[in-house]
Amino acid sequence: MQQKQTDLQQEPSGTEFASCPPQEILRRLRRAVPDCPLLSHPEELRPYACDGLTAFRVTPLAVAIPESVAQVQKILRVCHALRLPVIPRGAGTGLSGGALPRRDGLLLSMARFRKILALDPLNRTARVEPGVTTRAISQAAAPHGLFYAPDPSSEVACTIGGNIAENAGGLHCLKYGLTVHNVLSTKIVTSDGELLTLGAEALDSAGFDLLALFVGSEGLLGVAVEATVRLLPRPPSARLIVAAFASVDSAAAAVGRLIGRQFIPAGLEMMDNLAIRAAEKFVHAGYPVDAAALLLCECDGPAEEVDEEIALAEGLLRDAGAYFLRLSCSEEERLLLWKGRKSAFPAAGRMAPDYYCMDGTIPRRAMPEALRRIARLSEEFGLPVANVFHAGDGNLHPLILYDASRPEELTNAERLGARISELCVELGGVITGEHGVGVEKLDPMCIQFRAPELEQFHRIKAAFDPDGILNPGKAIPQLRRCAELGTMHVHGGRLPFPELERF
């Protein structure tokens, strides 16, 4: 795949970083944590050059892989003293470049923090290290009949630390909430090496809700070194309905009908025709390949409740014009029907050499318009776009298919992506629902927010990290960048929606 050396190094972060020679930096780090692996040879660094946003690559100055909180504290104290940027990294599955290294910074891999420290079935919590994978928490809880609800599609690989940093969602967050709703407390190491506990093992904590602020802060406010998460009783029954529609509009309208009536489905997903065909070819789940759109609606809970809800959902879907309905009658069937949806990424990967996964949220009522306009943009740029997304909460994931070996295609894919972000804002939505801003969405942030809000974000960052060494240049654009972008757009005569309020 074609790669692009990012100019992130030039992204002003509002801070002057020290110009200590690399050898001296490494020496000081080794002295502070002699037993912590510290990688600095180019070939050792290569695997860390990117996260899930693979088009961006930067070789870090070094990679530290600590395994104890004390080591993390010592490393941060050295970095703090040297004004050295620190980029935390979990599993590197992030899709917005949040864990993208800097040439002048230390990549802090949390991969060795893999212990489940305690499982408390009575209080229904798990206390885990940040490098534990999302799936591993549910596996450890399973013998007690419990599970950890957030289930991002990347759950076998991604870490709870990364989930906290991104406020990850999942297929069932419609009913069970996002990471922020399922984490009770986290221990963090601050930019100057201090250990703080945010939240509590109880349902609330004293003072400001710093836990809520920390969740989704993309590694800018501290390094999560431990988390206590809430576990839920595993629902004894779950059933899935697959409903096919002859038009995207009628599928979108059906979503509006299902939501807000007596119950909330555990999950409500939508796939468009391109995604249906790709998935069907890949896993043979039995989807009708002629459908314009497919809805997957799952209900879970006590068996009596599920049957009642499924019957209700079935009726609503039929009334909304579904011409094909399939209800899972066994666990095997349910899993098979899900498999198509869950394989959307690899299936898309088969349709084109490269794909770019976008993320944005819109009000549910705007779904038909959003999909129509995405289709038009797809034509305009000459790149196919498959839509597989969390319809229940309006979280779009257009997959832009392209071939990076062809000149201009990566740039075009990025430009198309940027237009989709603008579209989300125009329709009253937001530029990212769960993948975060990272480096990818810095420009769209300038459309989403006005200067006073961005300023306030920088002030919050400074309250946690006065020297700005934690993941600098990510998540919150500098005002200068937005000003330049605005000027640029005005020169091009297309300042995006100047009439809109930018919240």
Added chain:
Amino acid sequence: MSPSESDLTKALVDEVRQAHDSGTRLHLIGADTKPFLGLSVEGRRLSLREHRGIVHYEPAELVLTARAGTPLSEIHHLLAAQGQWLPFEPPSFGSSATLGGTIACGLSGPARPFFGAARDFVLGVRLLDGRGRVLRFGGEMIKNVAGFDVARLVTGAQGTLGALLEISLKVSPKPSASETLTWEEGQKDAVRVLSELAVKPFSLSAACHDGERLFLRLSGTEAGVRAAAKRIGGDRLADPDAFWRSLRERTHPFFSMPGAIWRLSVPPATLPLAPGAGALLIDWGGAQRWWKGSAEPAVVWEWARSMGGHAALLDSGRCQMQPLDPALFALQKRLKAAFDPKGILNPGRLYDER
């Protein structure tokens, strides 16, 4: 504009700007129903009560946006007409309570452990900060990770980070059926029973013990509730709404006993039940305990901390929160300064900041 609707943003901005420029402290109030949830504030009264009205409510989007002064009761009525509700069951402490005060205090009722807290339902806010700027954070989307989650940070900050002007809440369909079961149970056993029930997939929506009896509320579909009720057993409570309301609004006889009362927020299965002897009311499936016992505050705070939670002392019409660890307190002060550099908004309401 009808009297139930008025947008006072401009006037409020002017007041806060002037206060900022002159260094005048402001005491923010809605309907003034909850002075006892914090420390007393000295300052010029800035009322948000007349800044009111529903800005936007679309049942199919499950979102409601309203100005801070909108009476909570108006919101409840509006939602009920559509078969929806606020699942965090906020207490109001009086019929005039406003949405702004409720969210500023981060109040959640008996359903909290099962459906979530006030902050879990806050999607966006329009905030008037201590510089007199109107800032918009979050929005009307359930999923939104653009920028720091300031909307949730200011929930429960009791106006010390800014005056809430407008709030967007996620709302939900109200479960179609509900039933409350009750039986006699010792209090220590109650904690065990509650923990055992909580790992079962019953559709619990509230669970408490009043000192003598256990009360369990189930909410869900008709068949689901019936089946669970049959498996759990116990007596059916005749007027469950009145009971849960008394718990939520703290009008249950337990709360009218004289003297100070402690709120203990601890992991639900925590034993011993309390830091010492005294009357105890257990709510939130064990996670919120109201305790009337006598002990040095420092002892209670240390007990709550060692259990992984925290405690607050409600006494003589004010509330003293658990002291924060110094590093955390310093961070909170820096955050306060980031929103309110002159310290004019509800100074000292949460903690003595001097």
